[in-house]
Amino acid sequence: MTQKKKTNSKKKTPSTKTARKSWSFKRVLMWLSTLGIWAGIIVGAILVYYAYDLPEIDNAMEVDRRPGLTLLSSDGIVIATSGDLYGEAVQVSELPDYLPQAIMATEDRRFYDHFGIDVIGLTRAMVTNLMAGRVRQGGSTLTQQVAKNLFLSPERSVKRKVQELLLAFWLEHKFTKDQIFTLYLNRVYFGAGTYGVESAARKYFSKSARNLSLYESALIAGLLKAPSRYNPQANPKLAAERTSVVLMNMVNAGYLTQSQADQAKKHKNRVIKSAKPHKVARYFADWVMDQVRDYIGPVKKDLTVVTTLDMRIQRLAENSLRRQLNAHGKQKNVTQGAVVALSPDGAVRAMVGGYSYGRSQFNRATQARRQPGSAFKPFVYLAGVERGMMANTEMRDEPITIKGWSPRNYSGQYLGTVTLEKALADSINTVAVKVGQRVGFKNVVETAHRLGITSDLKAHPAITLGASEVSLLELTAAYGPFANGGYGVFPFGIETIKEAAGDVLYQRTGGGTGRIIAPNHVGEINRMMKTVMVAGTGKKANINRPVAGKSGTSQGFRDAWFIGYSADLIMGVWMGNDNEKPMKKVSGGSLPAELWGEIMQEAHAPWPPKPLPGEEKPEAIKKVKGFFESLFGN
Numbered sequence: 001m002t003q004k005k006k007t008n009s010k011k012k013t014p015s016t017k018t019a020r021k022s023w024s025f026k027r028v029l030m031w032l033s034t035l036g037i038w039a040g041i042i043v044g045a046i047l048v049y050y051a052y053d054l055p056e057i058d059n060a061m062e063v064d065r066r067p068g069l070t071l072l073s074s075d076g077i078v079i080a081t082s083g084d085l086y087g088e089a090v091q092v093s094e095l096p097d098y099l100p101q102a103i104m105a106t107e108d109r110r111f112y113d114h115f116g117i118d119v120i121g122l123t124r125a126m127v128t129n130l131m132a133g134r135v136r137q138g139g140s141t142l143t144q145q146v147a148k149n150l151f152l153s154p155e156r157s158v159k160r161k162v163q164e165l166l167l168a169f170w171l172e173h174k175f176t177k178d179q180i181f182t183l184y185l186n187r188v189y190f191g192a193g194t195y196g197v198e199s200a201a202r203k204y205f206s207k208s209a210r211n212l213s214l215y216e217s218a219l220i221a222g223l224l225k226a227p228s229r230y231n232p233q234a235n236p237k238l239a240a241e242r243t244s245v246v247l248m249n250m251v252n253a254g255y256l257t258q259s260q261a262d263q264a265k266k267h268k269n270r271v272i273k274s275a276k277p278h279k280v281a282r283y284f285a286d287w288v289m290d291q292v293r294d295y296i297g298p299v300k301k302d303l304t305v306v307t308t309l310d311m312r313i314q315r316l317a318e319n320s321l322r323r324q325l326n327a328h329g330k331q332k333n334v335t336q337g338a339v340v341a342l343s344p345d346g347a348v349r350a351m352v353g354g355y356s357y358g359r360s361q362f363n364r365a366t367q368a369r370r371q372p373g374s375a376f377k378p379f380v381y382l383a384g385v386e387r388g389m390m391a392n393t394e395m396r397d398e399p400i401t402i403k404g405w406s407p408r409n410y411s412g413q414y415l416g417t418v419t420l421e422k423a424l425a426d427s428i429n430t431v432a433v434k435v436g437q438r439v440g441f442k443n444v445v446e447t448a449h450r451l452g453i454t455s456d457l458k459a460h461p462a463i464t465l466g467a468s469e470v471s472l473l474e475l476t477a478a479y480g481p482f483a484n485g486g487y488g489v490f491p492f493g494i495e496t497i498k499e500a501a502g503d504v505l506y507q508r509t510g511g512g513t514g515r516i517i518a519p520n521h522v523g524e525i526n527r528m529m530k531t532v533m534v535a536g537t538g539k540k541a542n543i544n545r546p547v548a549g550k551s552g553t554s555q556g557f558r559d560a561w562f563i564g565y566s567a568d569l570i571m572g573v574w575m576g577n578d579n580e581k582p583m584k585k586v587s588g589g590s591l592p593a594e595l596w597g598e599i600m601q602e603a604h605a606p607w608p609p610k611p612l613p614g615e616e617k618p619e620a621i622k623k624v625k626g627f628f629e630s631l632f633g634n
Contacts, residue, residue, distance in 0.1 A: 068193070068302040069292065071285055073309040074349075074495070080285035081193065090198050090209055092181045098214045098255070099197065100181060102221035105249040108142040112177050116143045116168035143168045146184045190220065191227025204232055214256075214264040218246040281314050283353030283363045288493045295506045296497055303505070306496040308347035313569075313603050317341060317350040324595050325355055325575075332591065334560075334575050334583045338364040339599065340476045341571040346489030346512065349569065351473075362578075369455060369469035370576065374427045374537075375552025375561040375588060376466030376475075378482070378525060379448040381424055382517070384435040385524045386447070391421040395431045402461045407433050410553070410587075421528045425536025427551065429465055436464035450516050452478035452488060466552055476563055476572030482529070482548065483565035485613035486522045488513030523614020529564075530612065537589035538564065541597040545609040549596070551588030558582055562592035564600070567610035571600060 071079040092100055104111050110118050118141050140148075147167035171180055190200035197220060201209035205216055212220065222242035223230050232239035247261040256264075288307055293299060317339040329335055341350035353363035362368070384393075397415040399406065407429045415428065423431035436444050441459040448457060453475070457468045473491055480489040489512045497506040517525075529548035532538040537551040541562055549564020558580050563572040573592040576583065586592075 067299045068500075069289060069299065070302075070304045071288060072304060072306050073281075073311045073314075074307065075311060077311050079281050079307065079309060079311075080289075082289060089186045089196070090182075092178050092185060094210055095185070095197070096210070096212060096214075096217065098250070099209065099212055099217040099220065100185070101253070101255040102218045102246050102250055103142075103185075103224070105253040105255055106221050106246050107145075107224060109253050111142050111181070114141060114143075116172040117141060117165065141168065142184050143171050143180055145188070146180055147171055188224060189227055190223045191231045192233065213267065214260070215243065215247075215267050218250070218264065219243040222246045280311070280318055281309055281351070282357040282361075283365065284309055284314070284348065284351040284493065286361065287351065287353075287363060287366055291494060292497065295494060302500040304498050304500065305494055306498075307493050308343070308349060308495055309351075309493070310341075310349040313341055313599075314350040314352075316602050317352050317599050320595055320599050321352050322355060324591060324598075328591055332584045332586050333577070333581070334586055334591065335577050336364060337573065337575045337592075337595070338368070338472050339571065339573050339595075340365050340473050340491075341569055341599070341603070342476060342480060342489075342491055343569065344480060344484035344489070344565075344567065346477060346480055346491045347495075348473075348491055348493045350571075351493075360578075364574065364578075365472045367471070368574075369471050370559045370574065371468070371554035372466040372470050372475055372561055373552035373554045373559065373588065374429075374432075374466060375550050375563050376448070376468075376470075377424060377427070377432050377464070377552075378479070378529060378550055379451060379453070380432050380436050380439075380444050380464045381420060381528060382451075382521065382525055383439045383444050383447040384420065385521050386518075387439050387443075389420060389435070391419065391524055391528050393420050394418065395420065395423065395434050397423065397428050397430050400430050400433055402433070402437065405461055407461075407465060421531050424528045424550070425531040427537050432464045433461055436461065448478065450488070451481055452490070466554070472561075472572050472574045475561070476570055479549075479563050479565055479570050479572070481517050482522060482525055483567060483570050483613070486515050486517035486519055488516040519613070526612045526614045533564070537587075538562070538593055540589060541593040541600070543597050543601045543604065545604065546612045546615065547600065548612060551593055553587040553589075556582045557584070557586055560586045560588045560590070560592045562588050562596045564596055565612075566600070566604060567612055568607050569600065569603060571596060571603075573599075 069082045071081070073079055108118065110120065144165070147170075171183075175183070186196040186198070189195055190197070190203075192203055194200045194203045197209040200220055200223065201207055201212055201216070204219070205212065209220075219232060219239060219242075222239065222245065225242065229235065230239045230242045244265065247256065247264055250256040251258055251261050284307070288305065292303070292305060296303075321337045321339055325334065325337055336355055337352070338354060339350060339352040340348065342348055351363075351365050353365045353367075354360050381389075394417050397409070397418050399414065409429050410427060414430070415422075415426075418426075418428065418431065420431065420435070422428075441461060441463055444463055445457045445459045453470055455468065455470045455474065457463060460467075477489055477491040481487055492508065492511065494506070495508050496504060498504045526548050529550055530546070532550055533542045533547055538549050541547070541549055541551075541564060545566065547564055547566045549562060552561035552563070553559070559574065559576045560583065561572070561574050563570075565571070573596045575586060575592050575595075
């Protein structure tokens with residue numbers, strides 16, 4: 001009988017298969033969980049690292065920027081601006097509804113609905129960019145932009161983006177939506193150096209953001225995409241096109257009807273340009289801006305500086321200088337010039353530092369030092385007058401030699417016995433040297449320094465003929481005591497410095513050095529320098545009213561000057577070349593005197609003639625003396 005062999009193999013039951021599958025699933029789930037945990041740990045570590053490296057977030061309201069500086073002329077015209085201009089902080093609730101609506105419609109339509117990140121907008125932007133193959137649309141919310149503007153640099157990096165997200169969450173947790181929107185509106189850049197809607201509204205429309213029209217609000221919102229490109233002052237056509245896009249965005253977002261948008265476009269001509277800084281007085285603006293810190297210390301707030309500049313005289317001086325150089329420059333080989341005009345108390349009314357600020361920012365009125373030639377002689381003669389000489393004192397015009405140096409007259413001739421008045425009028429060199437020799441060359445230097453010459457002067461015989469270099473500004477200011485009756489002055493360009501809120505930080509209340517020349521000595525010098533204008537080297541500068549002055553020409557016709565004054569205005573003119581090449585016989589009594597006369601004639605047109613100090617009637621002398629003593633003291 002045959003028996004079947006028993007087998008040891010066991011058949012796999014369905015329950016066994018299920019158990020094995022369950023075990024495999026658990027293992028996969030375990031590994032996935034482990035990976036998830038580790039991924040979470042890694043992401044968490046990255047977030048902690050980036051969070052640890054976050055900038056200080058408790059100082060959200062602090063602004064890191066260059067303070068704005070606005071210069072005004074004496075009559076309130078904007079001369080120049082510098083720095084970053086922030087307007088007064090405004091709340092979103094203070095603005096017309098269509099301004100925040102225009103910004104939301106264009107920048108972040110779901111601002112009041114998201115939690116700091118707009119998932120829908122971000123997804124749409126990613127799809128748009130993938131389809132275009134380049135970045136065409138951004139997905140940042142207003143909250144993210146606030147985070148970036150307040151705390152982060154503009155660099156493009158993963159770290160910066162992660163920190164931006166973290167800060168956006170923090171802002172949403174810390175502030176209300178209106179508070180975040182207010183931060184955004186007061187910090188975002190709108191071009192032309194302006195930050196915040198209030199500053200932008202005043203820059204582009206000369207009004208508060210609280211009073212913007214619908215069209216103006218749309219234009220402001222349109223600037224955010226590219227402030228420089230859509231600047232309405234620089235690119236009005238592009239600005240109008242961009243504003244139309246914003247208005248359409250507002251229609252699509254449901255803030256406007258199409259009819260309202262069309263109506264707003266019809267009023268676009270209401271858009272005005274604010275008072276732009278004039279392109280005149282650029283040399284003066286640079287000179288003043290360099291001094292603001294000296295008056296009030298470090299500049300940390302927006303400031304307005306009211307200057308002494310008279311825009312009428314400034315324009316006159318700039319136009320006249322340019323016209324003279326254009327007419328005679330090539331023929332006479334003269335390429336540059338400078339003009340300074342001061343009131344008798346030293347206030348700078350006009351300053352032209354060269355032919356063109358655009359070509360050269362070097363200020364020849366304040367930075368250049370050149371030999372003044374005979375324009376220095378009034379100080380020599382004053383030193384003589386103060387030691388007993390008079391206008392009618394006589395001296396011999398004859399050859400003279402001092403320690404091997406033999407000065408010669410410009411004419412090459414010698415007139416014999418002449419009065420000091422005649423010698424100054426005709427600019428006779430030998431007599432000037434003799435006066436300096438008699439009073440002492442050190443006394444000549446002391447006299448010039450007392451009147452305001454700040455440059456180093458050498459006490460040698462050639463000082464009498466203007467051999468030491470000076471600037472046009474200091475030389476012009478040193479003539480001030482002759483114009484005001486003997487009171488020393490310091491040239492100045494700032495009257496008032498105040499904060500944007502109106503608080504005055506500096507107010508000029510006087511200055512100068514008080515009386516430095518006796519009235520009778522001033523009268524004697526003015527008598528001599530009036531003769532210069534009537535019968536001497538200043539005849540081309542005579543404007544047929546009481547004026548006085550002196551020409552100057554350095555050796556080889558390298559520099560030509562004319563400095564003169566009335567009782568209302570002191571003005572100095574210089575002409576020459578930056579490379580000190582000789583001009584073609586341009587003396588101080590030629591082109592500079594003509595230019596001086598042209599400017600002074602028009603500058604004085606609105607003013608009645610006044611006598612120079614020393615010519616007044618006794619009662620007028622008392623009034624002038626009282627005025628300057630109130631300014632400078634006894």
